[in-house]
Amino acid sequence: MKVTLISIPVRDQEKALKFYTEKLGFLKKKDLPLGGGNRWLTLVSAEWQDGPELLLEPAPLHFEPCKVFQDALMEAGYPYTQFDVKDVQSEYERLRKLDVEFSMKPTEMGTVKVAVLNDTCGNNIQLVEEL
Template sequence: MKVTIISIPVRDQEKAMKFYTEKLGFLVKKDEPLGGGNRWLTLVSKDWEDGPELLLEPGPNHFEPCRVYQDALLEAGYPYTQFDVDSVDAEYERLTKLGVDFSVKPTKMGNVKFAVLNDTCGNNIQLVEYL
């Protein structure tokens, strides 16, 4: 068994695609219309194109419990998911220059350094570097 797709809820797939590709550097893997303005929209890491796909899921627009959960996580400051990076400091510098908003600046805790950013689509995303 292996993980092939991880879903992240987004309220605007087009806006999310632009943020995740233009700011975070992901690549579009699949973009297929599903009807009703929804798409099967997956991304992959430019560093691991054969790795797991990130599905930009329009769930909060169609399923109220998804919206409530997403809102609660965002309001509490909890990250929806985590992306590993080689250097949190380098990503923080690069992304802040691109206008990305961080709620937690690079912070060392035990054997990791992490930072938390807002993806502009309803989620906090944690970046983690293993020291």
């Protein structure tokens, strides 16, 4: 068994596509219309194009419990997911220049360094560097 797809709920697929590709550097892999303005929209890491796909899921627009959960995580400041990076400080500086908002600056926590950013689509995302 292996992970091939991971969903992240987004409030606006087009806005999320722009943020995740233009700012975070992901690549669009699939973009299929599903009807009702929704798409099967997946991305992959530019560094691992054969790795798991990230589905930009419009669930908060259609499933109230997802929206409530997403709102609660944002309000509490909890990240929805994490992305590993080689150097958190460098990514933080690069993304700040692109006007990405962070709720947590790079911080060492034991064997990792983390930072938390707002993806502009309803999620906190944690960047993690293993030290």
